[in-house]
Amino acid sequence: MFVASLVLVVSTGLLFFYFQVACQRILRRxxxxxxxxxxxxxxxxxxxxxxxxxxxxxxxxxYARVCMTLKCDYLALTYLLKNAAxxxxxYSGEERLLxxxxxxxxxxxxxxxxxxxxxxxxxxxxxxxxxxxANVIGQRVSMVRFGNLTASDYLLSL
Amino acid sequence: MSDPxxxxxxxxxxxxxxxxxxxxxxxxxxxVGIYLLEAGLLVALVVRRRLGGTLPVCLYLGLLLAVxxxxxxxxxxxxxxxxxxxxxxxxxxxxxxxxxxxxLVCAFFRRACAHEAKMWRFxxxxxxxxxxxxxxxxLFALSRNYHxxxxxxxxxxxxxxxxxxxxxxxxxYILMQQIQSTDDELNLxxxxxxxxxxxxxxxxxxVHLTPGQDYAxxxxxxxxxxxxxGMLLTWFYALVRAPQPSAIxxxxxxxxxxxAVVSREA
Numbered sequence: 001m002f003v004a005s006l007v008l009v010v011s012t013g014l015l016f017f018y019f020q021v022a023c024q025r026i027l028r029r030x031x032x033x034x035x036x037x038x039x040x041x042x043x044x045x046x047x048x049x050x051x052x053x054x055x056x057x058x059x060x061x062x063y064a065r066v067c068m069t070l071k072c073d074y075l076a077l078t079y080l081l082k083n084a085a086x087x088x089x090x091y092s093g094e095e096r097l098l099x100x101x102x103x104x105x106x107x108x109x110x111x112x113x114x115x116x117x118x119x120x121x122x123x124x125x126x127x128x129x130x131x132x133x134a135n136v137i138g139q140r141v142s143m144v145r146f147g148n149l150t151a152s153d154y155l156l157s158l
Numbered sequence: 159m160s161d162p163x164x165x166x167x168x169x170x171x172x173x174x175x176x177x178x179x180x181x182x183x184x185x186x187x188x189x190v191g192i193y194l195l196e197a198g199l200l201v202a203l204v205v206r207r208r209l210g211g212t213l214p215v216c217l218y219l220g221l222l223l224a225v226x227x228x229x230x231x232x233x234x235x236x237x238x239x240x241x242x243x244x245x246x247x248x249x250x251x252x253x254x255x256x257x258x259x260x261x262l263v264c265a266f267f268r269r270a271c272a273h274e275a276k277m278w279r280f281x282x283x284x285x286x287x288x289x290x291x292x293x294x295x296x297l298f299a300l301s302r303n304y305h306x307x308x309x310x311x312x313x314x315x316x317x318x319x320x321x322x323x324x325x326x327x328x329x330x331y332i333l334m335q336q337i338q339s340t341d342d343e344l345n346l347x348x349x350x351x352x353x354x355x356x357x358x359x360x361x362x363x364x365v366h367l368t369p370g371q372d373y374a375x376x377x378x379x380x381x382x383x384x385x386x387x388g389m390l391l392t393w394f395y396a397l398v399r400a401p402q403p404s405a406i407x408x409x410x411x412x413x414x415x416x417x418a419v420v421s422r423e424a
Binding site (some may be wrong): 094 | 206317319321322328331342345346349350352353355356359363364385387392395399
């Protein structure tokens with residue numbers, strides 16, 4: 001009975017661990033430029049500000065505001081991911097996986113808040129996922145050309 | 159029985175039957191998805207001429223396809239789902255697949271230690287010892303309990319086998335972190351393997367802990383298949399979809415540009 005309990009706990013833990021490692025590997029993908037900046041500016045997304053505030057100023061986490069910000073950015077980016085410069089108008093496999101990962105990390109953020117644990121690690125993970133989404137959208141959009149300008153040049157000139 | 163009672167009983171029976179057919183359809187859908195992924199990944203590796211670098215993965219995929227896709231489907235078609243033959247074939251091939259996965263993890267160890275000859279010498283001995291031990295115990299336990307395979311023995315046995323593989327896989331992951339391996343592809347392959355071992359091990363332990371409860375054993379066809387699918391999708395991303403660092407071969411650089419660079423260097 002003891003061995004079976006041990007196997008159950010360790011295996012379940014490792015299942016989630018490997019799932020997280022696979023997601024982190026996808027997030028480590030290097031883009032040839034910072035595509036996300038144009039998307040952030042054009043759509044007035046706020047996740048870089050949240051990250052900067054936590055990284056540089058070590059500001060205390062305003063839970064309600066941060067949650068709302070990240071949720072709004074997530075909704076905007078997932079909409080763009082599906083509809084902006086996407087011929088098939090559907091998510092790819094890794095995007096679906098990362099959407100699932102975002103939801104799991106968001107749940108862990110809520111749980112940490114209620115348990116009064118450190119909230120910063122999940123917030124950094126959530127901003128990393130959002131940055132990846134913005135990079136993917138930016139890269140797709142940059143391939144579309146309007147005359148002499150790429151879409152991201154056009155967005156930056158706004 | 160009055161008419162409303164009869165109607166109620168008929169509704170319940172029809173509902174249960176629909177649920178059963180629905181669950182079977184979902185199960186078949188998952189399995190067809192797995193076979194397509196296995197075959198697709200194998201074909202993609204052959205077409206991209208990556209057989210040389212990923213031979214152990216290809217061999218394992220071939221085994222998976224032959225046993226899971228062809229062998230089990232044939233035995234199921236021939237003898238039926240609730241036959242003893244199918245039961246024996248399913249569980250014995252499951253042991254075979256777990257041992258195949260064990261050998262694949264050993265091959266991953268070899269790849270991780272490619273630049274660590276000293277460490278590989280030690281790891282090789284350890285792996286050989288664990289392999290002989292696992293193989294010996296498996297064969298001994300199976301031969302002793304062959305006629306009472308379905309009396310809970312197989313659950314216990316599979317739980318231990320999968321957990322041993324999971325521990326070995328996790329040791330490999332830790333080793334890769336220790337030697338700061340930069341092989342991202344291998345990292346994802348190891349993650350996929352971890353998902354494949356962890357789900358079934360947890361499920362077998364749950365079956366063991368809840369004797370007489372059908373839901374735990376009913377979960378296995380779904381959880382086991384979904385974990386296999388998770389592994390295959392992770393491998394697909396690692397081997398086929400992940401953006402590779404673009405290496406420039408000499409032939410791809412225009413000769414004029416190359417000459418300009420050489421004269422500038424001179």
